[in-house]
Amino acid sequence: MNAVLKLAWRSLWRNRRRTLITLTSIALGLALTIFMASLGAGVYRQASEGAVRMQAGHLVVEHPEFRHDPSPAHALAATEVVAAARGLPGVETVRPLVVGQAVVATAAGSVGVGVMGVEPEAEIGASPFPERVVLGRYLEEGDVRGAVVGTALARRLKLEPGKKAVLTTTDARGEMTSELLKVVGVFQTGSEESDVFLVQVPIGLARRAWGLPEGAASQVGVILGDPDDLPGVAAALSGRVDPGVAAVRTWREAIPKVAAWIELDTRANRLLRVFVIFLVGSTILNTILMSVLERGREFAVCLALGTPPRMLRAQVLAETLLLAALGTMAGAALGAAVSGWVQAHGIDLSLFLSREEGASGVTVGGFMISPVLRCWLTPEQVGAHTLLVFGLTVGIGLYPTWRSTAVPVADLLRTR
Amino acid sequence: MLTLIHAWRNLWRNGRRTAINASAIAVSTAVLIFTFALLDGSMRAMERNATELAVGEAQVHAPGWLAERSIYQAIEAPERVLEAAAGLGAAAAARSMGFGLLSSGPRSAGVQIWGVDPGAEGRVGQLPQHLARGEWLPGEAAGRVVLGAGLARTLGAEPGAELVAVVQAADGSMGNVVLRVVGVLEGISEGMDRSVALVDRRDFDALFVAEGRVHEVVLSSQGKVEAGALAAAAREAAPGLDVRSWRELLPVMVNMLNIWTVARWMISLIFVVAAGLGVLNTMLMATFERTPELGLVRALGATPGRVVLDVATEALLLGAFSAGIGAALGVGVATWAQVHGIDLSGLGAGNLSIAGVTLETTWRAHLTPGAVVQPVIVTLGVTLLAALYPAVRASRLDPVQALGHV
Incomplete structure (x- = not known):
């Protein structure tokens, strides 16, 4: 066995150029598929993280009926849920929210908006809004009538920090209620939807407007430090919440548009990756096939000198295994290095973005995604693609292995 | 050889x-x-x-309307724009736009109310084809409304349901009317799904005391003329108005x-x-x-x-x-x-x-x-x-x- 490997190794380097060409086919092919997979994973991860943090969170605890009927009457007593979620490992932030629809009016006009009542201190670092304030400041603890609004809404209603507006809605009992708002800040997220549609107020004001008791929330959002912990935390939290009172939902159920977009695009990306692997496979097939065909005379000499056909086949197979091992190692290293670099540095596409006002970002289903592309590289991706290309190479190598001893010995020795 | x-x-x-x-x-x-x-x-x-859904290839507004969306910023002599569009071989649809509160029992939502010409909408875009449930507007002043799917969910309103619309009318009074839901639109855009209610323009006129004001004219040549060229031609034909192609209207897109x-x-x-x-x-x-x-x-x-x-x-x-x-x-x-x-x-x-x-x-x-x-x-x-x-x-x-x- 050892001798066969040694023979195969020497034989590979007897024609260095041929071996190197085959190795590049395998290595570059593998590197390309790893890069494509990790780039796709990076884009989807960014998209979902961005959307998740603009909404409630990776997990949402809400009244079981809220999803189908987001009326303020479907709120829940959130104090216990918040305490339970805060105690779980892997949880970064827990955000009680009161969300609803209302009309905001100033002398300049009135506009239908979505209102998000928040605990200001829970928002900082957890949602993108605090760092997206471009005018004035974000909400602070102790703000009673404070509000932050999007740039487009501010323009339409002629609002700026210090200006007042009236929020009108119908509360949980169907009565019209009004609250006075004092704008403290204006944010710009780049998402048209949020900048036109969203108003954030202290959770106490939202509870008053919709007639909800102290401690009530329409949703409790849970943000995780690592999104991969989602299934574990979801299971743990579900165990601590009475399913009759509150439902625990993942972001996929809470923002199905983004989840559906990611699912669809992942499938498209997978299809394209199948094409690339097809191209890579056909390249490997062609180079291996050609190198074996060109070596017909060499095989004929071996056979004429008395090499048992089994030995020759074993040697050619060993060559293929060595090629596959070397090629995939080099390819995995190259693919991981390129993806790792792009993960660390990113590819900035903002050059290609329009500089027009209100167009500062790219959105998916109304949520902004960053124009800086980053890979997301996992050992599983590298492992799976390496195994795939290794298996592909060895599988392709079986035909030439069989061919090697099926050569017409006399004919080949006679001609050049 | x-x-x-x-x-x-x-x-x-x-x-x-x-x-x-x-x-x-x-x-x-x-x-x-x-x-x-x-x-x-x-x-x-x-x-x-x-382009095919709601925006069309180009839109005409009164100067300033896009920023402020006031009901008073109407297009002067909208017939002139419609005629110009016909001259360019493009379909056109006039829309009147206002804001209001729709409610159904304890649920309510602030909405954009669009007064549309039901027939013309089908010629400039595909709104009527995107009904998830129910029917398109009947083409007469019958107090019917079509809702975005998200809005329908918020209001818990399906075709057949009755809604109360409360608006601030153009003459300063509070307009107030009961509307019957006939259809629900889905898959157009996030914004439309969530906050748009469509009524016939004649109903809009009555509700808002709008006196035939038109705020938006949507143009579409069904791809026959490039959007920028269509906008340029419309700008020529309707001087003093704010004409934009979809590329200018949807910078994020x-x-x-x-x-x-x-x-x-x-x-x-x-x-x-x-x-x-x-x-x-x-x-x-x-x-x-x-x-x-x-x-x-x-x-x-x-x-x-x-x-x-x-x-x-x-x-x-x-x-x-x-x-x-x-x-x-x-x-x-x-x-x-x-x-x-x-x-x-x-x-x-x-x-x-x-x-x-x-x-x-x-x-x-x-x-x-x-x-x-x-x-x-x-x-x-x-x-x-x-x-x-x-x-x-x-x-x-x-x-x-x-x-x-x-």
């Missing part, structure tokens, strides 16, 4: 080698064409979604398209590298293996230039022949994918549904001349280069060395 005949015969002297080379070139060309057509297809689908264009180039590049590698390595290896043969030709008296010319002619002949086959194959598959589409749902359902949101999953290719010409140029170029480099090296070797080359 003699060189050509020579090259042709040479190709078939080692039929197996030629077949391997030819398949590498053909497969690469075909996969590239198919991929380019698929990528162009998704680009086209995005652009069509942007334009960004998406730009980013997608870049992403398309990156994906194309990955494919060009993968396909180029296939042709390059196969051809490179094949020509290197011929070094002794080329040495023999040199020993028989051929000049280095002659050898290179022969190899180049062979490569071109092989490339043209194989790329032709590959192009035919690629065009065939792409055309199939243009007509039938590729179903990404994997279930044959044609759409993907997650928690009630449905996405169209049929991926249709769109075959353009560029998607055929570019791959053919790439594979031909790589074929030629991959043959020339070893041929030049072999032609420069001393024939004795070349003959003994392994």
Whole structure:
């Protein structure tokens, strides 16, 4: 066995150029598929993280009926849920929210908006809004009538920090209620939807407007430090919440548009990756096939000198295994290095973005995604693609292995 | 001519080698064409979604309306714009826009109320085709309303339900009316889904005491005139009005398209590298293996230039022949994918549904001349280069060395 490997190794380097060409086919092919997979994973991860943090969170605890009927009457007593979620490992932030629809009016006009009542201190670092304030400041603890609004809404209603507006809605009992708002800040997220549609107020004001008791929330959002912990935390939290009172939902159920977009695009990306692997496979097939065909005379000499056909086949197979091992190692290293670099540095596409006002970002289903592309590289991706290309190479190598001893010995020795 | 005949015969002297080379070139060309057509297809689908739904190709507003959306900023003499559109061969639809509160029992939502001309909407866009449930507006002042799907969910209102609309009318009074839901729209845009209610323009007039004010005229030539040109023509015909093409109205969508264009180039590049590698390595290896043969030709008296010319002619002949086959194959598959589409749902359902949101999953290719010409140029170029480099090296070797080359 050892001798066969040694023979195969020497034989590979007897024609260095041929071996190197085959190795590049395998290595570059593998590197390309790893890069494509990790780039796709990076884009989807960014998209979902961005959307998740603009909404409630990776997990949402809400009244079981809220999803189908987001009326303020479907709120829940959130104090216990918040305490339970805060105690779980892997949880970064827990955000009680009161969300609803209302009309905001100033002398300049009135506009239908979505209102998000928040605990200001829970928002900082957890949602993108605090760092997206471009005018004035974000909400602070102790703000009673404070509000932050999007740039487009501010323009339409002629609002700026210090200006007042009236929020009108119908509360949980169907009565019209009004609250006075004092704008403290204006944010710009780049998402048209949020900048036109969203108003954030202290959770106490939202509870008053919709007639909800102290401690009530329409949703409790849970943000995780690592999104991969989602299934574990979801299971743990579900165990601590009475399913009759509150439902625990993942972001996929809470923002199905983004989840559906990611699912669809992942499938498209997978299809394209199948094409690339097809191209890579056909390249490997062609180079291996050609190198074996060109070596017909060499095989004929071996056979004429008395090499048992089994030995020759074993040697050619060993060559293929060595090629596959070397090629995939080099390819995995190259693919991981390129993806790792792009993960660390990113590819900035903002050059290609329009500089027009209100167009500062790219959105998916109304949520902004960053124009800086980053890979997301996992050992599983590298492992799976390496195994795939290794298996592909060895599988392709079986035909030439069989061919090697099926050569017409006399004919080949006679001609050049 | 003699060189050509020579090259042709040479190709078939080692039929197996030629077949391997030819398949590498053909497969690469075909996969590239198919991929380019698929990528162009998704680009086209995005652009069509942007214009065909609610925005149209261009829109006309009174100056300042887009920023403030006040009911008083109406288009002066809107008939003039409609006539101008007819003169340009484009369909036009007038819309009146206002804000109000819709409520159903304890649920309420602030909404944009659009007063539309139900017949004309079908000519400028596809709003009527996007009804998830119920019917389109009947075309008479009957107090009917069509809601976005998100709004319908918020209000818990399905076709047949009655809603109360409260608005601030143009004369300063509070307008108040009961509307019956006839239809629910889905899959147009996030904003429309969530906050738009459509009524007949005559109902709008009565509710808002709007006296026939028109705030928006949507233009569409169904792709016959480029959007920018349509906007420019409309601007000429309606001086003093704010005319914008969809590219100016949807800057975020334009960004998406730009980013997608870049992403398309990156994906194309990955494919060009993968396909180029296939042709390059196969051809490179094949020509290197011929070094002794080329040495023999040199020993028989051929000049280095002659050898290179022969190899180049062979490569071109092989490339043209194989790329032709590959192009035919690629065009065939792409055309199939243009007509039938590729179903990404994997279930044959044609759409993907997650928690009630449905996405169209049929991926249709769109075959353009560029998607055929570019791959053919790439594979031909790589074929030629991959043959020339070893041929030049072999032609420069001393024939004795070349003959003994392994």
